[in-house]
Amino acid sequence: MKIELILISLKSYLSILLFSLVIPVIHCQESRYKIMFYNVENLFDTRDDSATSDNDFTPAGALHWTNGRLNEKLNRISKVVIAAGEWQPPVIIGLCEIENRQVLNNLVLNTPLSRFNYEIIHFDSPDERGIDVALLYDSRKVRVAGSSVIPVSNGKLFTRDILHVKSIIESDTCHIFVNHWPSRSAGQLETDRYRMRAAMILRNAVDSLFRINLKAKIIIMGDFNDDPGEESIVKGLMAPSTIEICMPGKLCNLSVSLQKSPVKGTLKYQGNWNLFDQIIVSGGLLADPGIKVIKNSYRIFYTSFMVEADETYNGVRPNRTYLGYRYHGGFSDHLPVTIEIY
Secondary structure (H helix, E strand, O other): OHHHHHHHHHHHHHHHHHHHHHHHHHHHHHOOEEEEEEEEEEEOOOOOOOOOOOOOOOOOOOOOOOHHHHHHHHHHHHHHHHHHHOOOOOOEEEEEEEOOHHHHHHHHHOOHHHHHOEEEEEOOOOOOOOOEEEEEEEOOOEEEEEEEEEOOOOOOOOOOOEEEEEEEEOOEEEEEEEEEOOOOOOOHHHHHHHHHHHHHHHHHHHHHHHHHOOOOOEEEEEEOOOOOOOHHHHHHOOOOOOHHHOOOOOEEEOOOOOOOOOOOOOEEEOOEEEOOEEEEEEOHHHHOOOOOEOOOOOEEOOOHHHEEEOOOOOOEEEOOOEEOOEEOOOOOOOOOEEEEEO
16 A cells, blocks of 8 residues: 555656646747748739829739739738748738738738738838838737837938837837838949938937847848848948847847858849848847847748749749739749747
8 A cells, every 4th residue: 555655656746747847848839939021022902092103003004913913912921921930920020012001901811811810010101102111910929019110211212111119028028120221223322321321210219229228129120122241231220240249239130141041042133142131139139038039040931932943043033923014923022031039
């Protein structure tokens, strides 16, 4: 009888010990969250907005943009988001090249993303083409304490605002900035000053947070239309790719090219890859207690269906929606990027 009692007690002790070991592992897994940024390439509705230059994106326009093509694109974007999440979809998704809130409503309500409780933060910007940035967040895991826009436009430049969202993740405050800096369409040298302007405006917003709290947790994501080593990023925003020495009150760029991958950037132009889509964080997210970013978690996400053979320049390229004015039926001319926090 005593032996049986000892065995029962030993079994109970082992069960409790095993349970205590398993629970932290499960908790750790549940507390790893993915954050994503995606330039979705001209997500327009099919209506003509007289206030913007969107005439091409109508059924009668040069691109013959129809509801059927729009719905196909929305479903393709949702496919990318779900694939990028692997075990669970990203809790925060920054987006750019969005025409308006209606296309975002269609994305989160009328595609497979409808299962994931995404809420939308979006403001109209003064961009001439009518495209904006936006943020989606999983309302079960993220709370929003406030949101606003930071204007970049001036009397001569009409471009996208920077979106600022104050979020609460695991009871920790994290400031998120979503960007789509001025493009190079008029030439890189001719437009460098516009991107430097955006960089310095964003840096001023970041410094205002650091003046309140040097350990402020900040995530900056976007299509910067510049690579990580260019002046707008390194000197204007002051965000070098030096993770190891990123202290509180500093920014560091997590974005690095993946040399062993056939994909060496997020977009490809005339055979050359660029890494315009980046994620930058503050030092408080690397060392301070609370939520942290996994240092080497930055990824350019792609699967076989998101790229295609580059018959002109060899290798692969993003499988995009349009090739010039010809409908190609792909996903986007950019690949998304992700990081993980825990």
